[in-house]
Amino acid sequence: MKLENEDALNHYIICQQCYTLNEELPIEDGSKACCAECGEILYRYDSKLIDHALSWSITGLIFFALANAFPLVMIDLLGSEQFITIPKTIASLFANGFYIVGFLCLFLIFIFPLMILLINIVLFTLLKTGRGEDLTKELLILLSRITPWSMADIFFISILVALVKLIAFGQIHIGISFWALMAFVLIDLYITKSIRIPEIWMLRKKIFPKEAAA
Amino acid sequence: MIEIDEDKLIRCPVCDAVNIDKGKKNSCRRCGSAIYHHKKFSTEKSWAYLITALIAYIPANLYPMLVTSAFGSREGSTILGGVVLLWEMGSYPVAVIIFIASIMIPISKFLILFYLLISVKYPLGKDKKVNKHKLYYFTEVIGPWSMIDVFVVAILAALIHLSSVEILAGTAATAFAISVFFTLLAAHAFDETLIKENR
Ligand SMILES: [Zn+2]
Ligand SMILES: [Zn+2]
Numbered sequence: 001m002k003l004e005n006e007d008a009l010n011h012y013i014i015c016q017q018c019y020t021l022n023e024e025l026p027i028e029d030g031s032k033a034c035c036a037e038c039g040e041i042l043y044r045y046d047s048k049l050i051d052h053a054l055s056w057s058i059t060g061l062i063f064f065a066l067a068n069a070f071p072l073v074m075i076d077l078l079g080s081e082q083f084i085t086i087p088k089t090i091a092s093l094f095a096n097g098f099y100i101v102g103f104l105c106l107f108l109i110f111i112f113p114l115m116i117l118l119i120n121i122v123l124f125t126l127l128k129t130g131r132g133e134d135l136t137k138e139l140l141i142l143l144s145r146i147t148p149w150s151m152a153d154i155f156f157i158s159i160l161v162a163l164v165k166l167i168a169f170g171q172i173h174i175g176i177s178f179w180a181l182m183a184f185v186l187i188d189l190y191i192t193k194s195i196r197i198p199e200i201w202m203l204r205k206k207i208f209p210k211e212a213a214a
Numbered sequence: 215m216i217e218i219d220e221d222k223l224i225r226c227p228v229c230d231a232v233n234i235d236k237g238k239k240n241s242c243r244r245c246g247s248a249i250y251h252h253k254k255f256s257t258e259k260s261w262a263y264l265i266t267a268l269i270a271y272i273p274a275n276l277y278p279m280l281v282t283s284a285f286g287s288r289e290g291s292t293i294l295g296g297v298v299l300l301w302e303m304g305s306y307p308v309a310v311i312i313f314i315a316s317i318m319i320p321i322s323k324f325l326i327l328f329y330l331l332i333s334v335k336y337p338l339g340k341d342k343k344v345n346k347h348k349l350y351y352f353t354e355v356i357g358p359w360s361m362i363d364v365f366v367v368a369i370l371a372a373l374i375h376l377s378s379v380e381i382l383a384g385t386a387a388t389a390f391a392i393s394v395f396f397t398l399l400a401a402h403a404f405d406e407t408l409i410k411e412n413r
């Protein structure tokens with residue numbers, strides 16, 4: 001294939017799933033482009049991406065805070081009421097000497113999901129105001145490095161599994177944080193599915209076009 | 215005007231930008247990350263992580279994942295034992311979930327990574343019937359789900375801790391968490407462009 005120069009590669013995208021080279025074509029607002037080979041979504045176009053991303057990230061942050069502040073599950077165990085919160089679950093691992101599992105849980109279900117929300121908020125605020133050319137780049141790199149390690153959704157499924165195992169022990173009550181966590185997981189899922197990192201790079205290119213010349 | 219072979223185009227593992235494969239040292243034109251390409255040690259890092267994960271998976275299956283102590287009697291259950299117990303109790307969906315997450319996913323990840331790592335070095339996997347990129351993508355997607363049992367143990371241990379009835383995490387929880395962590399590292403360390411080169 002012939003190219004004008006190396007920057008012309010910006011108009012191509014390699015499918016995440018099957019590694020097929022696709023040409024990037026302009027698409028209608030609100031629609032998505034799929035891989036010619038396997039049909040996997042390559043990118044979307046949303047003219048209000050910044051505002052959508054900001055509002056979803058802030059909503060996500062509120063639910064994340066709620067999910068951590070209140071009890072997740074309560075149980076009547078031999079007449080005494082026991083409950084857990086997310087921080088308490090992690091702290092109890094440390095208290096029992098399970099440091100490795102404790103650290104893993106701390107990062108996978110608390111620090112990384114929180115960082116992703118905060119990075120998104122800072123990143124899209126910068127893009128909205130057209131500042132921080134270098135910082136946005138660093139944040140994007142950090143974002144793609146930690147995204148595979150965020151496991152709030154898997155933790156939520158684990159709670160459901162734990163509930164089934166708990167039936168044998170006593171009467172179970174679902175706490176406020178359970179619903180907040182569910183809302184957070186759905187928002188998080190929506191953000192990662194609808195706002196893909198390559199799209200943010202494309203957006204950044206439009207906002208800071210001069211770097212292409214340099 | 216430059217003429218470029220389509221096979222020489224690779225994807226940056228960090229930002230997904232399309233780059234020209236320039237041989238040994240590639241750095242992404244968009245994000246500047248090094249695109250891993252070491253002619254001699256292309257798969258060693260991934261092998262090391264995979265073997266560590268495999269070693270940790272052995273005690274993860276032999277030691278108890280969960281220790282239940284009720285009114286003085288203590289009883290440990292291993293991963294497989296826990297699945298069998300759930301099945302006998304009639305909790306079929308949960309037994310299936312744990313079986314898939316703790317046994318099927320780790321084992322299929324080991325096998326797929328072994329196959330990929332061997333096939334990019336030796337002609338064994340030169341058949342074009344299997345799309346190895348899809349296989350790799352599959353391991354990336356399913357990998358983290360094997361953490362389910364570790365999280366379940368953490369939840370149960372935090373919730374049930376009276377002096378008369380108590381659930382404790384077992385040695386296997388640590389071994390299993392280490393195993394999952396290293397399989398994830400092994401998958402991330404795998405250089406996807408090697409598949410392209412050896413196609
Ligand atoms: Zn594809
Ligand atoms: Zn890159």
